[in-house]
Amino acid sequence: MTQCLWPQSSPLMQTYHDEEWCRPSYDDRYIFEMLTLEGAQAGLSWNIVLAKREAYQAAFNNFDIEYCAGLSDEDLEAIKENYTVIKHLSKLQSVRTNAQAVLKIQKEFSSFSDFLWRFVEFEPIINNWENDTQIPAQSLLSVQISKDLKKRGFKFVGPVITYSFLQAIGMVDDHIRSCKFHTLNR
Template structure:
């Protein structure tokens, strides 16, 4: 039995099957997930996924350097030209988060190395039997949220950070009965 949260939504199903809880060390992809998870605050993930291609166009596939230089005028133009979530503070967070990432890359070599050290460079593999067991936040997501906020990141609350940890595969929260859970994928090999 697969996780039920994607429902019959094709984009959600594809995201669940190909990306969710899959470990990555690609800073550009990590930045994309950070942006999309922050954009989700107060909305459903299906709305964000439906706008993902527009985000990719607007932010040049989440080019960190490009995004760090956007002015408020640039962001207003993107807000008008692309079908992104129109919340201006969320759009401004793309710029401020890109700027914060550049500082982390200078200090730690990459955003990936900065984040993955929280889990000793090994994903947390949970063993949930039902989706009701999956927490909305954890002490780890709370700690990362605090640390990122201190470094100038925006829209990185503990709940958003937990979803983000799932998105970049630092946490595997597939149900144990789901074929995409780490232990089930390992059995197929």
């Protein structure tokens, strides 16, 4: 079987592809982690973000949503200075902003997961691409969710970032059809 080509650049990428990418998750903490990491990736490679993932987990208390929502400006500045995270202050501030928005969504929808998964009627979209070049950078769904998230105050959630996020949490399966990790091959 031919696998997706994109993760073959590093063992870290390959492990992420094999164990996490496009696998449905309904866990708010994990979903928030992926939202944060995808936002951190803006303008950078996913490999850079994955290499810093452990530092992000340490800096943000394993992406505890309430903890992140309560971070002060001083806390964020300390994270910027003391952890090997991406040093872009607006991206770091978005962790707090987005955590606060997630808490509001949890009150309204009972979970961040329920809020997101309702866009696909709680069933992942399973694509059947023949090769990596067919995978889009965004979709009508990512545009729709991006608009909704922005309206609710989220930052770093443009349609392209949102599409990658949907892949990360398994709402979209974009493994190429011949990849052994495609939903229909597992």
